[in-house]
Every structure is written in C-alpha cells, then in structure tokens.
Amino acid sequence: MPDPLLADSVTKLDGAAGRVIVTGSHGGVYAACLAFRSGARAAIFNDAGVGLDQAGIGGLIWLEQLGMAAAAVDHQSAPIGDAEAMVDRGRISHTNALAQALGVCPDMPCAEAAALLENAPVAGGDCPVIAEARQVEQPFPGGRRLIVVDSASLVRPEDAGQVVVTGSHGAIFGGNPANALKADAALALFNDAGGAATSRLPALQARGVAAATVAAMSARIGDGRSTLEDGVISTCNPAAEALGGHPGLPARTLVEVALRVRGGEVD
Structure with missing residues (x-):
C-alpha cells in the first residue's frame, strides 16, 4: 500500500493526484478546495482547534458533498503545519461520512486512517469556484x-x-x-x-x-x-x-x- 503524500501546507500538493494526502493545514473550506483540485484520493487535515463556527473542520462536509473522503487530526495530538508529526502521532478527531464508511473513526492513529483512505474512490467532477480574499x-x-x-x-x-x-x-x-x-x-x-x-x-x-x-x-x-x-x-x-x-x-x-x-x- 503506498505511503500518503505529506504536505506541511495544502498550497504545496505537487504529485497529489490519486493519492491520500496528509496536510498540516487546517481543514477549512478553501484548504479543502485545494485538496480537491489536486486530484487527491482523500485528505487528512489538522482540526486547528475547530474554533469559531467549526471553521477548522468546515471543509470535511464540503468535500463529502463532492464525493471525497476526508478527516482531521486533533490539534492536541500533533502540531498544525507539521504533516510528519501528524502521521507519527496524530489521532483523528473528525471525519466526514465517506471516511467513516471506510472505517476511519475518532481517536484512530492518523497513519491507520491514511491506510484505510487508500480504499476511497477518487472523486470526479468540477470543483466549485472558491477564491480566497x-x-x-x-x-x-x-x-x-x-x-x-x-x-x-x-x-x-x-x-x-x-x-x-x-x-x-x-x-x-x-x-x-x-x-x-x-x-x-x-x-x-x-x-x-x-x-x-x-x-x-x-x-x-x-x-x-x-x-x-x-x-x-x-x-x-x-x-x-x-x-x-x-x-x-x-x-x-x-x-x-x-x-x-x-x-x-x-x-x-x-x-x-x-x-x-x-x-x-x-x-
């Protein structure tokens, strides 16, 4: 089974097509949009403390609507901005329904979740236009x-x-x-x-x-x-x-x- 692509920032996803990505970026909607545009199979983000209006994980449901499995790692288990630390010791805090259907669940080690997400289908279709301001x-x-x-x-x-x-x-x-x-x-x-x-x-x-x-x-x-x-x-x-x-x-x-x-x- 291939290793996930590690990206400390979701703005740097060269070679992500068809792969599971683990990114140190927060799981907001724009970050999710970049993950989808990369052609990745699935994505794991940092939940960034979830925060006001659950903005730190807002991209999970957004990706679910586009057919892409996604999850987030608890920010207390691994620091944001450090994908390697997320794989080494991160624990899942949130999932969308597509990731959950593949067996990904809260408190699961990030590396185990990434392996399960290799079974996700690659989402097709166009990505809605979302531009950062x-x-x-x-x-x-x-x-x-x-x-x-x-x-x-x-x-x-x-x-x-x-x-x-x-x-x-x-x-x-x-x-x-x-x-x-x-x-x-x-x-x-x-x-x-x-x-x-x-x-x-x-x-x-x-x-x-x-x-x-x-x-x-x-x-x-x-x-x-x-x-x-x-x-x-x-x-x-x-x-x-x-x-x-x-x-x-x-x-x-x-x-x-x-x-x-x-x-x-x-x-």
Whole structure:
C-alpha cells in the first residue's frame, strides 16, 4: 500500500493526484478546495482547534458533498503545519461520512486512517469556484495600508511596512522561519489554531515585525475579515506588546494603533 503524500501546507500538493494526502493545514473550506483540485484520493487535515463556527473542520462536509473522503487530526495530538508529526502521532478527531464508511473513526492513529483512505474512490467532477480574499484598504492617517487576506500565501513583497491581517494559523509550516511571512509587515495577525500555533511570532520578532495571534474560538480560521472584526488577541510578540497588544484586546484595536503609527510614534 503506498505511503500518503505529506504536505506541511495544502498550497504545496505537487504529485497529489490519486493519492491520500496528509496536510498540516487546517481543514477549512478553501484548504479543502485545494485538496480537491489536486486530484487527491482523500485528505487528512489538522482540526486547528475547530474554533469559531467549526471553521477548522468546515471543509470535511464540503468535500463529502463532492464525493471525497476526508478527516482531521486533533490539534492536541500533533502540531498544525507539521504533516510528519501528524502521521507519527496524530489521532483523528473528525471525519466526514465517506471516511467513516471506510472505517476511519475518532481517536484512530492518523497513519491507520491514511491506510484505510487508500480504499476511497477518487472523486470526479468540477470543483466549485472558491477564491480566497485579498482586500487592500488605503491610505490611513499614518500612511499605512491595511491588507486583509484569508491566507498568508496571498501576502506580497509590496506589503512590507503595512498592516497585514490573515486568516492563517500562526505556526511556521515546515519548521522554516523564512516561511513566517513573505514581507516584513508593520504588524501581522494570525489565528492561534487552538492555542499552540504561535511559532511565527518569535520568528517575526527577529525580523522586527510586530505579530500576534487571535484565539481560535474568537475568529474563524481561514477568514481574514473575521480575524479583524471578531478576533481577540491571545498571544503577542514583544514588538506587538510595544504597540499595546495583550491577551484579551480586540484585534481591531491593535490594528487601529498600528495604522496610526508614523515614524515610530502614534498620531
């Protein structure tokens, strides 16, 4: 029986056609869409703490409707953004009906679930169009732009020095600090995916970037607008603390401070 394809990020699925994939990404709808578009046989995601409106596993039912078996690993059993750890010690927390019909069930080791999913048929048909949002609001009194993205993969080099609010989890995928963010933003916000997804914060501190996470139960993971409007800060790096960031602060408040900063001082 072939080994599953391991992908720390669902944005990197080369060679996935016909294979079971285990991805460190959350199980939201857009991540599920990428898995379906890859032609994979089935997929296992990280449940990202499930979070507000069960956004961390929202893609499982979405894939079920398209005929693709899918499951999610408990974020407490294996860290988000680390597919190898998921296979080594992850335990299943959620399944869709198609995966369940193949014998996949809660508390099953991820590796065992992946083996069972090799029996899933490859789903056919077209994938509904789902596009991640990138919204740019400008200019603010401090001269900065507000960049709101559903995924950190949508951050661009020209976003350096701006305020970036993402729907992505706050863990570095692949263990590479260079993956923390594509640009040195003035402030970057992420989702803590259940509490442990914060490794981007010290990596960004080393680059002089203020960064913070919002609690998964306060904002929908994969939804940058929810991070901004609903999010409540859970963890800050020292640079974000210098802006007044602290646990319990509304994300919108921290963003507004960062947007007013001009030359190191708040207007």
